Structures are given as C-alpha cells and as structure tokens.
Amino acid sequence: DAKTTQPPSMDCAEGRAANLPCNHSTISGNEYVYWYRQIHSQGPQYIIHGLKNNETNEMASLIITEDRKSSTLILPHATLRDTAVYYCIVGPNNAGNMLTFGGGTRLMVKP
C-alpha cells in the first residue's frame, strides 16, 4: 500500500474551515484515499473516501489533486467536537482489506 505523509498537528479556530493536507505521492491507479478520525480514547470513525473526483458528504469534503499525489480534507465549520486525530489512508476500494494507519494529524479546534 502507498504511504501517506501528514503534518503531526494543526490548530483551527472554532467556526472556521479546517483544511487537513495529505501527501500520497506513491499512490497507484486503483488505490482510493480514505479519511478516518479518532477522538481521544475512542475507535476510529470513517469520514469520507474518494478515487479522483472531489467528494462531499455531511461531515466533510475531500479534494484530490489532478495527479492524485495529494489530497485535502475540509471540515467546513469546525466545532470543538471535531478535535481529534485525523488519518489519511490509501488502499483498494474494498473496505474488507486491512487499513494501514500512519501518524495522522492531531487537529485542535480552539474557541
């Protein structure tokens, strides 16, 4: 599986958009980009995933560059409850495969 690189930590003001970057320069053509988050002492929570088109759901938007070597997760209006570690993972479009978690980005939303 391709590896990902994320900044270890980021701050965001409450109510503002949080933009979390992820580099995945070795991603292969059939690999998807998945985003999960983990709130302290809880299990990870699925956020969104995509292949090459931008995706949006009720939680977030995923912007994938045209060359697919990087992506950005956008939380449009961050709240204090969005404080968590966000993991960017690349893998096949079969969620039955193992997920390899990297270091993630610790997002701190501040009032």
Add this chain to the structure above:
Amino acid sequence: GAVVSQHPSWVICKSGTSVKIECRSLDFQATTMFWYRQFPKQSLMLMATSNEGSKATYEQGVEKDKFLINHASLTLSTLTVTSAHPEDSSFYICSAYGDSSYNEQFFGPGTRLTVL
C-alpha cells in the same frame, strides 16, 4: 452506519492471567474482523485479520500463541491475551467488514487493558 461493540470497555488484571475481549457486529454480518493495538500517543497497529470460520492471519511480530483470536460466527470475534504482562497494557480496537451495502470498515469503541 453499522455498529460494532466491544466488551469490556476496560479491564484491569494481574500479571500472568488471561483476558478475553469480545468484538460484536450488532446489525450486520462481519465476514472479516481486524484487531488493532494502540499504545499511548501512537497510531493504531494491526495485529491480525480474522475471517469467519478460518484461522486468523497475524502480522509480523505478533505472537499467535499469546494473542488468541477466534471468529466463530459472523457477528462475534474474540481476542484472548494469554499470560498477560504489563507490557501488554494497551488500547485494543477491533473493526469489522461485511458484504453489505456498507463499503467501509466499522470500528469498535476499544478496550483499555491494564496489566498490573
């Protein structure tokens, strides 16, 4: 989304004892379950993959005789930490995947094990 539960949510045991952790998929049939371990301030590390009715596949460096995994039904997998030692103290998390309309893995809330 689907729900995965774990029991217990936390457990404290004495060194040398065995501890069993259950992972259940509550509203779907999980053909595959994964077990992860997470030490403080670290990321999740995959321990093993289990498919219903077959032996688990362990990741390199994980002792299969120490971490016994059973996936006897489509809704239940168990992880037994045998002869636990303080270095086994960790946060154990399971995830489940099933052939349903959900193309994602669902994670349990985790079990915190403390070995004294």
